[in-house]
Amino acid sequence: MTESVADKENAVQPKAAAPERPKYQPSGPSLGPPGPKPVEKSMNFLPSLKRLLGHLGPERKVLAVAIFLAVVGILLNVLGPIILGAATDVIFAGFLSTRPASEIPPDVAARLNIVPGAGIDFARLGQILLGAIVIYVIASLVLWFQGYLVNGAIQRSIFRMRNEVEAKINRLPLSYFDRQPRGELLSRVTNDIDNVSQSLQQTLSQLLTALLTVIGVIVMMFVVSPVLAVIALITVPVTIVITTLIGKRSQKLFVEQWKSTGELNAHIEEAYSGHTLVRVFGRSKEVAADFDERNQRMFKASFGAQFVSGTIMPSMMFIGNLNYVVxxxxxxxxxxxxxxxxxxxxxxxxxxxxxxxxxxxxASMANLLQSGVASAERVFEVLDSEEQSAEATGVLDSTRGRVEFEHVSFSYDPDKPLITDLSLTAEPGQTVAIVGPTGAGKTTLVNLIMRFYELNGGRITMDGVDIATVPRNALRSRIGMVLQDTWLFHGTIKDNIAYGRPGATDAEIVAAAEATYVDRFVHSLPDGYDTVIDEEGSNVSAGEKQLITIARAFLADPALLILDEATSSVDTRTELLVQQAMSALRADRTSFVIAHRLSTIRDADVILVMEDGAIVELGTHNELLDRQGHYFDLYNSQFAAAIEIDEEEAPAPSGGAPTPAPALRR
Structure with missing residues (x-):
């Protein structure tokens, strides 16, 4: 920093001058206030269905061809009964022709062209039946191809929906994931989308052919007998009333079914991820009981939805049988x-x-359609979530690493201010250590540099450029970050180290591993750098995982380095080695180091002491100790004495006076 410590303290609000505000709770990416529980509401069926069908818009031409083929196929199908009726008349006329002429009414003989004694005209009968077979075969082929086109259009639409959800997730702010259980979100982007796909695939083509069949059959019924057609149509309003009454009741149950499915998945994901902790604290019975309760709730909702919607089909069959009898x-x-x-x-x-x-x-497909629309609404909730601010178009030139906070204000909750009017400057190549109690806002500070969250006021500049004016990827590509919570993906150790720099050579990867002491334990693994780390990273220790993440940052060679308790999971001896690697890594680049172990940041150029989102002290290690303020208290709490011995109870050497407690040493 170019300014003196005294000047810098004058530029920063002292704690005493800060307005009194409620203390915010633990800092970190999960600081955001817990999101409100989703309010249970009934499905707005028709608008959601319309929106779902709108995703088929790019398939208009294919669907138009499919509709044309459906019309042709249904037209051929509805001609079948008329042709078979003609065949029946040929057989009936042939049978009557063998009867005495006096027994045949003249009008019947004229209408059926009965020739006394002619018998059944098998040649004409064969022509009629052959025509019926040809028509039915052509209709089947046409409808098969129509179904093929519709299903292809549906799968392409679902493919686009998955891409939309994936792109949307990448545009969502970090605060959204703070409020959303991982299992619930995974259920939406996997189970719910799959359910939408299956529902559309099983209903859309059949609904199209069913509706066209109803229209074609109604026309042919009026052609054959208007009186019987009117009798048959009486069942239509009865069918609509019954389907509507049952559908309204079952739709709420389908919404609850998929809501409880997401909650159950979230519970399973959480319990599985923390199964070791569950066993350690002996909470297996409680977790199982919680699972049983959620599973029972899902069972009731699923059973109710399927049972209620399942009554539609037998009701329709009963009405159809009555209509048949009449x-x-x-x-x-x-x-x-x-x-x-x-x-x-x-x-x-x-x-x-x-x-x-x-x-x-x-009617029987109504339950599938309701279930699919219920899932679609859950997917739409993700697609409609508020996105992070649009990407800027500014340019960040070659970065030297000068970072400046100018009157920055930020809070996760508008009612609970966290950082207010904070100003500081980190010069290129300096190491800035940030210390303070839990919840002071340390991790929040570096999250703001990364633009994981947007500021409520002020600005942050890098080399004079407001970071809000450049694309997030351009900003983050210049920053390396090692978190306290390690993250490794399923792949080899080599791939995990090269994650931040995909084009790195094997020699560069090995060099980064050697510099961060990853190379020391890699050779003890069966496949060395090609050892595959499983999804949970259970085949390497917590400390080894953290070393791999440090090697990843080392290989990326960023202009700005952020270390958030980067050595919290390594042993003391390895920590000393890693500190040496960190010194090399921090050389010639600006570094922000968050640390609870104050021994790791003694050599920092400047130490910021934060409390309640404000910088209450700053200076070097020795300067802050000399002031005997907040930093002195933190340091004293860690290094004054591992064990305090009460002077009255402490044993006196050789019967002499009690031994005093060790004094603070620097």
Whole structure:
């Protein structure tokens, strides 16, 4: 820092001058206030369904062809009963032709072209049946290809939806993940999207063909017999009323089903990730009991949703059977009266079946569609979440590492100020140590440099450029960060070290590993640098994982280095070695070091002491000890004495006076 310590303290608000405010609780990326529990609300079905179908927009041309093919296939299918009715009339006419002419009513003989004694015209019958077979085969092929096109369009739409969710997650601010349980979010982007895919795949094509079938059948029923058509249509309003009543009740249960699924997944993920801790504290029974409770809640919601929606299909079948009986009776009476032929009645009975079957299918698919829309709404909640501010277009030139905070204010909760009017400057190549009690805002300070959170006031500049004016990737590519919580992905040790610099050579990777003492334990592993670390990192120790993350930062060679308790998981001897590596790593670059072990930051150029989001002291190690202020108290609490011996109870050597407690040494 170019300014003197005294000048710098004058530039920073002293603690006494800071306005009184409630103390914020622990600092770190998870500082954000816990998010509110989602309020249970009923699904807004139609708008959500419309939005879901809107994702099929890019497939308009394919869907238009599919609709055309569906129309052709359904048209051919609905012609089938008429043709088969004609075949029935040929057989019936041939049968009547063998009867005496006096027994055949003249109008029936004229309508069926009965020739006395001619018998069944098998040539004509064969032509009719062959025509029916050809029509049914063509209809099947057309509808098969139509289903192929629709399913392809659905899968491409779901593919785009997954990409949208992935891109959205990358645009969400860190505060969103602070409030969202990981298992719940994973359930939304995996289970819910899969459920949307299955629901659309199993319903969309069938719904299209079912609706076209109903329209085609209604037209043909009026062509055959308007009276019987009116009787058949009486069931439509009854079907709509029953489906609507059951659907409203089951939709709420489907919403609860997928909500409880997400909660159960979140619990399982949390319990599995911390299963060692659960065993250590003997909480297995409590965790199991919590699981049973959530599982029972999910069971009740799932069972209720499936049971209620499952009553639609038997209800539709009952109505369809009643309709079938009525049509059969009325049709038989009209045949007896001579107003309809037997073939027409047979065709109409087939049409009545073709009419009620798609209605039953639509009703039975209602539960699938409701479940899919319920899942889609959960996905839409992610897509509609507030994003981080738009990327700026500024340019960050070659970075020297000068960082300046200018009257910065920030809070996770508007009602709980954390950092107010903070100003400081870190010059290139300086090591700035940040110390203070838990919740003082240490990690928050470096998170603001990384733009994990946006400022409420003031600005932060790097080499004179406001970091809010440059793209986040451009900023973060100049910064290396080693966190207290290590993160390794499933892959080799070599790949994990090279994560921050994919184009690094093997020699550079090994050099970084040697500098950070990773090389010392890698050779004891079976496959060396090619050893695969599992997802939990259980095949390497916590300290070894932390060394790998330090090597990763070393290899990236950043202009600005942030170390957040980077040696908290290593043993004392290794810490000394790593400190030497850190000294080499910090050379010629600006470094922000957060530390609770004050012994690790004695050689820092400047030490900032934070409390309640404000810098209350700053200076070098010796300067701060001489002032006997906050830093002195922190240092004294760590190094004054490991064990205090009460003077009255301490044994006196050789019967002499009690031994006094060791004094603070620097």
């Amino acid at each position: 049509i059969a009776v009325v049709g038989g009476l009209r045949v007896a009266s001579g107003t309809l032929s037997l073939g027409d009645v047979q065709a109409f009975i087939q049409y009545s079946r073709m009419f009620t079957q798609p209605l039953t299918q639509v």
